[in-house]
Amino acid sequence: MKPIHTPRYARHRFPAEVIGYAIWLYFRFPLSLRMVEEILAARGILVSYETVRQWALKFGQSFANQIRRRLPATGDKWHLDEVAINIAGRKHWLWRAVDQHGVVLDILVQSRRNAKAAKRLLRKLLKKQGITPRVMITDKLASYAAAKKAVMPGVEHRQHKGLNNRAENSHQPTRRRERIMKRFKSAGQAQRFLSVHDRVANLFRRPANTNAADHRASRAQAFRVWSEVTSAASA
Known part of the structure; x- marks a missing residue:
């Protein structure tokens, strides 16, 4: 897959997919920054934990704000x-x-x-x-x-x-x-x-009393939203 570059990631050495993946790992799972560094290294992506921390600080809140706007209305x-x-x-x-x-x-x-x-x-x-x-x-x-x-x-x-x-x-x-x-x-x-x-x-929350098929569909939709939020989806 050809890496996708957007103005948001200008002057960054890594493409949107890598930055978005690192931030997803850090906020989605109970992982330390060093653990995220090691997971990326296992996939051939050599980046320091300090760089991951800087990515999280720079992009995390922006991603969160966009997620909030895309999710359905909350309960009463x-x-x-x-x-x-x-x-x-x-x-x-x-x-x-x-x-x-x-x-x-x-x-x-x-x-x-x-x-x-x-x-x-x-x-x-x-x-x-x-x-x-x-x-x-x-x-x-x-x-x-x-x-x-x-x-x-x-x-x-x-x-x-x-x-x-x-x-x-x-x-x-x-x-x-x-x-x-x-x-x-x-x-x-x-x-x-x-x-x-x-x-x-x-x-990425799994609603209660959800069967496997609905869960897979919901998870796929969540990944689509995450891809849009991180600008990793092609236009």
């Missing part, structure tokens, strides 16, 4: 949850919202776990999603009720720990990446990485 039931993460010896809180289908709506890394932090998450969600949910489901943290009252007073709010397993389960991939990366180095790094990581996961 939002599950919100927060989990503690240790960054540079200090406790931070990763706030995450998912819909009833398990699609991650957004994340926000903050140093506080209070009503002000919850309001920031809700305002960010409303700005990004452009719609108000029908139902908001959280655990019994009082900050959610206070934030909901101020930001989305008309939305039904259900507070019950057992109802919020979907949001709590969505933190598991983050924990795996934390271990591989030996913890995040800063709140900014965590925010940047997870913002891209969760968008890529949304694209």
Whole structure:
């Protein structure tokens, strides 16, 4: 196959296919940068892990933004949850919202776990999603009720720990990446990485109760979207 070159990758030694593949490996799977370097080397692509890191920083968020625009509309039931993460010896809180289908709506890394932090998450969600949910489901943290009252007073709010397993389960991939990366180095790094990581996961997510044929069709569509996003598809 003849390599495809686009203005986005001008002055880059490697073509779009290689750069897109490296970024896909890094954000899709629990791999360190050195592991990605080794996988590429096994395929005859000699590139340093530092180069992969620079590619992820330069192109990752742009890819994530395009994925968000291409995915179907999200559900009307939002599950919100927060989990503690240790960054540079200090406790931070990763706030995450998912819909009833398990699609991650957004994340926000903050140093506080209070009503002000919850309001920031809700305002960010409303700005990004452009719609108000029908139902908001959280655990019994009082900050959610206070934030909901101020930001989305008309939305039904259900507070019950057992109802919020979907949001709590969505933190598991983050924990795996934390271990591989030996913890995040800063709140900014965590925010940047997870913002891209969760968008890529949304694209390749396997819906529940999907048979093999539907899964293969869905995966093929995801690869087509990824190819368009990374400009690796021919015109």
